[in-house]
Amino acid sequence: MEVGKAIITDRLTKTFGGFTAVDSISFSVDKGEIFGFLGANGAGKTTAMRMLCGLSKPTSGKGVVAGFDISRQSEKVKRNIGYMSQKFSLYEDLEVWENMRLFAGIYGMGDKEIIEKTDEVLNRLGFYEEKNTLVKDLPLGWKQKLAFSTAIFHEPKIVFLDEPTGGVDPVTRRQFWELIYQAADGGITVFVTTHYMDEAEYCNKVSIMVDGRIEALDTPLRLKQQFNTSTMNGVFQQLAQTASRNE
Amino acid sequence: MKQFLSFVRKEFKHIFRDKRTMLILLGMPIVQIILFGFAITTEVQNVRVAIVDPSKDISTQHIIDKINASKYFEVKRVINATNQIEKVFRHGEVDLAIVFEERFNENLNHTGKARIRLIADATDPNTAITEVNYATSIVAAVQQEMIGTNAVPIQIIPEVKMLYNPQMESAYSFVPGVMGLILMLICAMMTSISIVREKETGTMEVLLVSPMKPIYIILSKAMPYFVLSCVNLINILLLSVFVLGVPIAGSLVWLVVVSFMFIMVCLSLGLLISTIAKTQVAAMLMSGMVLMMPALLLSGMIYPVENMPAILEWISNIVPARWFISSVRKLMIQGLDVSYVLKEIAILTGMAIFLIVVSLKKFKVRLQ
Secondary structure (H helix, E strand, C coil): CCCCEEEEEEEEEEEECCEEEEEEEEEEEECCCEEEEEECCCCCHHHHHHHHCCCCCCCEEEEEECCEECCCCHHHHHHCEEEECCCCCCCCCCEHHHHHHHHHHHCCCCHHHHHHHHHHHHHHHCCHHHCCCEHHHCCHHHHHHHHHHHHCCCCCCEEEEECCCCCCCHHHHHHHHHHHHHHHHCCCEEEEECCCHHHHHHCCEEEEEECCEEEEEECHHHHHHHCCCCCHHHHHHHHHCCCCCCC | CHHHHHHHHHHHHHHHHCHHHHHHHHHHHHHHHHHHHHHCCCCCCCEEEEEECCCCCHHHHHHHHHHHHCCCEEEEEEECCHHHHHHHHHCCCCCEEEEECCCHHHHHHHCCEEEEEEEEECCCHHHHHHHHHHHHHHHHHHHHHHHHHCCCCCEEEEEEEEECCCCCCCCCCHHHHHHHHHHHHHHHHHHHHHHHHHHHHCHHHHHHHCCCCHHHHHHHHHHHHHHHHHHHHHHHHHHHHHCCCCCCCCCHHHHHHHHHHHHHHHHHHHHHHHHHCCCHHHHHHHHHHHHHHHHHHCCCCCCCHHHCCHHHHHHHCCCHHHHHHHHHHHHHHCCCCHHHCHHHHHHHHHHHHHHHHHHHHHHHHHHC
16 A cells, blocks of 8 residues: 555446446545545445445455455454544434444443543533533534534544535534544544535545546646636536436 | 443433333333233123023013113013024124023923023123123022022023133233233334434444444344343233232243243344334334234234134234244143243244344345
8 A cells, every 4th residue: 555545446346237336436545635525416426435434345446445455354444434424423312422432432442531532522622511412402513513523533544524514504614624624634534525616625635526437636726727717616517517327 | 342332321321311212112011911901800781682582481581681670781682593693693783692491481390400501702701701790690699589489499500602712712811912012012113113213314324334343233222122121021920910910820931931032033023124114104114014913913812813714824823923922821821831832932933033034134235
């Protein structure tokens, strides 16, 4: 494995029957990078991400995540990543700290470590008073931030975020991205899918999937130059028009 | 192991925090047992009676009047031929038929003995027993009265015939039935709902991405419901022994073994449903239609399996509750030795193994 790479894929492919959901994608993500994974609905983002998380076995091709082969070492991959799903994914009927303890426990952290870390994380979020609040009583924006903090609680090497800011207001989205930057500064590689093109601008590197293939991969700045437009939205629109697949 | 424990703890919290569900889960068996238990001692009133009286003499008329005068009975039909009795029962017109023998008064006065036949609809055995007991006591009262006026000792001999349920399945047969129903409800329905709920809320995805092994997820889901079932099992047994006075006639150990077997079957059924159902509502409907209805109707809990049409009897063979209820009846009520329930135990074990294998396989496929 190349030094300094968090994710490497080599002609990674997934077919369901005769349908090729992910068509031979090859890319790499540097450590500590914020990598935006873009594409219209049905372009194959979710399938690709599921393979990288060890939830789905590739049909062919190779993938290395956090130094482990996703086909043969999916258990080790799982140990080294964090994941936040598109649906809100904490337990509503558990208290804030109970959610953290649960997931930390699942990732094998010790009790003492968990207690210290919980206080530290909640303090940093300015959220200590809500430690014993049931999650269902929190506003959506807070839930989202909490879900992210829980996903990186066990200090994974890479965190996968599947449309983390869906349905959240712009102010909260901004705050959410500050958390993502903090995590990246702390050395965590962030792999994020999103529908918001302004969020794509925040990423260090962006890939755009069309019909199961990666059609563009570069920094937002260079992509805009390449497609001769002033916004990421422009880049995305030009590429999306080439899609033949229906949603 | 630590993973597993922190997960089990979470499952218990889900249940304890949901006070309403917990109340239902723990309260329902108690309420059901008590309701059923006291329902069987309820008085019967306005029992519809058919009379077959070929003698038509003063003694039979006297008895008929007494029956009619009682607040429990009401003579609805007077039938001429005995072969019509079956018909009025089938039409549900009467609950009890009283048949006098021919030359009733003559026999009574000459031989000192006369026969009276009581035919009851025993599809509801408890009511049938009560009806027959009341009728017999009225006849006995008449007999006492006559002895007072007659010089010769006389005896009216009642013969009882129970229609439709001649074995008179024990009045306590509902205890095994309720046990079967409750265990099925808690293990199968609640387990399937709790797994599907995580699919619905999206937390299942997060769990599957985590290093937690799927088998542990399933085990820890099943754990609290297993514990709850055991608590309910103990509650039901305590209530039936101490409140209803139903003895545990056979071996308690084997009773527990059979119950565990049945719990395993139910848990794996719940798991199987959870792999098919996509929403909690679907899971609930599936467990309701596929599990509860057969458990209620085809298990022998309400209607004796022996009296079912052949096709239904055949279908009832694949209803796990049928075998559980039958073995609990044998072990608990009839007090039979374990050698009489080996067949039931073997079938339940087979079902448990089959269902566990199938549902684990299905659960794995879903991960891919």
